[in-house]
Amino acid sequence: MDRNQAQHRIAELSGQLEDHNHKYYVLAAPTIGDQEFDGLLKELERLELQWPEFASPNSPTQRVGGDITKNFLVVQHKYPMLSLSNSYNKEEVAEFVARVEKEIGQTIYTMELKYDGVAISLSYENGQLVRGVTRGDGEKGDDITSNVRTVRSIPLQLRGSFPDQLEARGEILFMRAQFDRLNAEREQNGEELYANPRNTAAGSLKQQDPKDVAKRGLDNFIYTLQGEQLPTRSHYENMRAAAEWGFKTPDPQRRFIERTDTVEGIMAFIGYWDIARRDLEMDIDGIVIKVDDLRIQEELGYTAKSPRWAIAYKFQAEQGLTRLNDVGYQVGRTGAITPVAELEPILLAGTTVKRASLHNADQIAKLDLHIGDLVQVEKGGEIIPKITGVQLDQRPAGAPPVTFPHTCPECGTELVRYEGEAQHYCPNEHACSPQITGRIEHFVGRKMMNIDGLGGETVGVLVRAGLIHNVADLYTLEKDQLLQLGKGWGEKSANQVIEGIAASKRIPFEQVLFAIGIRHVGETVAKKLARNVGSMERLAVLSQEELVQIEEVGSVIAKSIIDFFAVEGNRAIVGKLKEHGVSMEVDPDTVKPIGDKLKGLSFVVSGVFLNFSRDGIKEAIESNGGKVSGSISSKTSYVVAGADMGPAKRTKADSLKVPVIDENEFTRMIQP
Numbered sequence: 205m206d207r208n209q210a211q212h213r214i215a216e217l218s219g220q221l222e223d224h225n226h227k228y229y230v231l232a233a234p235t236i237g238d239q240e241f242d243g244l245l246k247e248l249e250r251l252e253l254q255w256p257e258f259a260s261p262n263s264p265t266q267r268v269g270g271d272i273t274k275n276f277l278v279v280q281h282k283y284p285m286l287s288l289s290n291s292y293n294k295e296e297v298a299e300f301v302a303r304v305e306k307e308i309g310q311t312i313y314t315m316e317l318k319y320d321g322v323a324i325s326l327s328y329e330n331g332q333l334v335r336g337v338t339r340g341d342g343e344k345g346d347d348i349t350s351n352v353r354t355v356r357s358i359p360l361q362l363r364g365s366f367p368d369q370l371e372a373r374g375e376i377l378f379m380r381a382q383f384d385r386l387n388a389e390r391e392q393n394g395e396e397l398y399a400n401p402r403n404t405a406a407g408s409l410k411q412q413d414p415k416d417v418a419k420r421g422l423d424n425f426i427y428t429l430q431g432e433q434l435p436t437r438s439h440y441e442n443m444r445a446a447a448e449w450g451f452k453t454p455d456p457q458r459r460f461i462e463r464t465d466t467v468e469g470i471m472a473f474i475g476y477w478d479i480a481r482r483d484l485e486m487d488i489d490g491i492v493i494k495v496d497d498l499r500i501q502e503e504l505g506y507t508a509k510s511p512r513w514a515i516a517y518k519f520q521a522e523q524g525l526t527r528l529n530d531v532g533y534q535v536g537r538t539g540a541i542t543p544v545a546e547l548e549p550i551l552l553a554g555t556t557v558k559r560a561s562l563h564n565a566d567q568i569a570k571l572d573l574h575i576g577d578l579v580q581v582e583k584g585g586e587i588i589p590k591i592t593g594v595q596l597d598q599r600p601a602g603a604p605p606v607t608f609p610h611t612c613p614e615c616g617t618e619l620v621r622y623e624g625e626a627q628h629y630c631p632n633e634h635a636c637s638p639q640i641t642g643r644i645e646h647f648v649g650r651k652m653m654n655i656d657g658l659g660g661e662t663v664g665v666l667v668r669a670g671l672i673h674n675v676a677d678l679y680t681l682e683k684d685q686l687l688q689l690g691k692g693w694g695e696k697s698a699n700q701v702i703e704g705i706a707a708s709k710r711i712p713f714e715q716v717l718f719a720i721g722i723r724h725v726g727e728t729v730a731k732k733l734a735r736n737v738g739s740m741e742r743l744a745v746l747s748q749e750e751l752v753q754i755e756e757v758g759s760v761i762a763k764s765i766i767d768f769f770a771v772e773g774n775r776a777i778v779g780k781l782k783e784h785g786v787s788m789e790v791d792p793d794t795v796k797p798i799g800d801k802l803k804g805l806s807f808v809v810s811g812v813f814l815n816f817s818r819d820g821i822k823e824a825i826e827s828n829g830g831k832v833s834g835s836i837s838s839k840t841s842y843v844v845a846g847a848d849m850g851p852a853k854r855t856k857a858d859s860l861k862v863p864v865i866d867e868n869e870f871t872r873m874i875q876p
């Protein structure tokens with residue numbers, strides 16, 4: 205091969221390799237295999253070694269790391285790198301819009317994700333990457349070009365028709381999967397784990413040897429362009445152009461970027477991502493709202509630190525580190541013991557968190573919890589926060605391990621653990637005070653006996669006053685007894701309770717069955733049992749074999765029902781309830797015959813509906829012979845989606861190819 209041919213082949217290989225890079229790292233649509241790619245890269249490496257005069261600093265060979273940088277050069281930014289003004293609530297976003305509109309009238313906004321990574325400014329001259337500089341103090345930053353070249357989703361050479369001079373700004377970050385992979389590798393090597401993707405990205409970019417940076421597998425998203433000859437005056441359109449030049453830009457189809465001209469549109473975007481961000485492949489810490497028109501941006505101008513044409517809406521932190529002060533143990537109505545972490549108060553997503561559920565003894569053992577540990581607390585989508593990890597390296601000397609008790613913290617009875625269950629139980633159901641109160645509280649609840657005026661607190665007062673010992677005692681209560689309780693009790697409240705108790709005698713049998721609190725017999729199972737068995741009397745004598753014949757009833761539930769009726773005390777209470785006139789059998793007038801339009805189909809219901817309440821739509825499914833389930837699986841026949849169904853559910857349904865129908869389609873399915 206002569207000099208000319210070498211030069212030609214080097215250019216050809218460089219072009220091909222960059223093209224494959226773009227297909228793989230930006231478009232996620234490779235057209236060749238790894239081996240073939242490596243073959244081309246090796247050939248290029250060989251030629252560059254032989255003809256170093258043709259080896260460009262932007263050669264694809266630099267992706268795996270060029271020369272070591274001793275000290276990063278500090279360089280001046282051509283356009284200062286400003287920061288965004290932050291807001292933490294929707295009111296501030298609305299104020300931003302109002303201020304913009306007051307100055308320039310109605311306008312279009314671009315909304316995009318606020319990537320939680322490290323800001324970078326990339327300079328291109330004639331389409332060649334010439335510099336990559338960190339934000340630094342906004343005026344000057346570190347020249348980390350050799351490290352930047354190793355980030356595969358950053359184009360080294362632009363494609364198509366691009367301006368001669370261009371600065372592309374964006375964020376360098378880790379995809380969560382890559383970060384997890386990195387940590388898994390470190391764990392295997394016995395190295396200390398990285399704390400979070402953002403700090404690790406920042407640390408990686410400051411490595412002196414680009415080869416080390418290349419191994420980390422960083423990624424990049426572009427969020428703005430700077431230059432004298434940008435293709436359009438719309439930020440949104442310019443981002444589309446940047447995608448054509450080979451940059452990784454936000455994908456409109458995945459709602460990574462969107463335009464709107466209303467506050468409502470902005471709020472909807474924020475609302476969507478506040479939930480959907482949990483399923484995203486990278487961390488984001490907010491949403492950025494920008495005036496789309498570059499001329500209007502100029503008109504609105506800048507404050508000393510930030511543009512007046514943009515605002516960031518920051519999501520509230522949902523996790524944080526705090527100290528574990530103690531572990532308490534709660535006894536539920538079924539006797540289940542739940543360990544509860546007592547925490548040094550911490551502000552998460554706008555509320556102060558002092559306690560977190562620890563679920564059971566296994567969970568404590570798995571976390572290897574010690575009192576005094578610094579623990580990772582997470583709010584997630586749930587109401588009760590949980591502990592997701594322990595900072596083992598920060599454990600105070602002599603911190604005692606958390607040990608699960610052997611006896612009930614309330615009544616001292618030895619705890620039991622049933623086979624196949626994770627929970628410990630206090631078996632002293634008739635004399636352990638929180639179990640008594642808990643059972644009565646459950647009994648009076650809205651979906652059970654629905655007794656007005658009796659809440660958790662009142663039940664506690666009645667139990668402590670010795671007026672009631674079990675649910676049947678409610679029916680012997682007299683108004684005078686309530687009035688004598690003194691504080692807080694008047695004619696009105698006493699009447700309400702007495703009337704509520706009387707009215708509960710008309711509650712249908714299926715709810716009574718749920719109310720008496722047989723372990724594992726929830727709302728749905730109670731309904732099935734009531735319809736199939738018909739009465740309490742019959743239920744009490746069914747055998748294990750007969751019970752498991754009933755839909756929804758497995759061996760655990762069947763055993764639990766048999767155990768319940770085996771206890772003399774339970775039979776006595778049920779007997780008394782019957783004497784007081786509580787429904788003990790299905791009323792043939794109120795149970796509608798079950799139709800079979802939805803027979804064999806399983807539904808998941810999500811969101812809110814126009815013509816049904818949530819309970820109503822479930823009722824409609826069951827009364828037509830269908831099944832309702834809480835989570836989407838491959839067995840789900842349909843997801844019935846109302847307004848604001850969660851994006852996580854939709855993604856799950858899509859990935860399992862479960863059809864998602866709306867309420868009108870559902871109504872058509874059950875029409876007579």
Ligand code: IVH
Nearest residue numbers: 286287288316317318319323375427492511
């Ligand atoms: S625009 C003039 N858009 O957030 C402001 N910034 O405080 C230009 N960031 O350091 C920034 N995602 O690195 C913009 N979609 C996005 C962004 C974003 C993340 C970072 C940026 C900057 C900080 C702003």
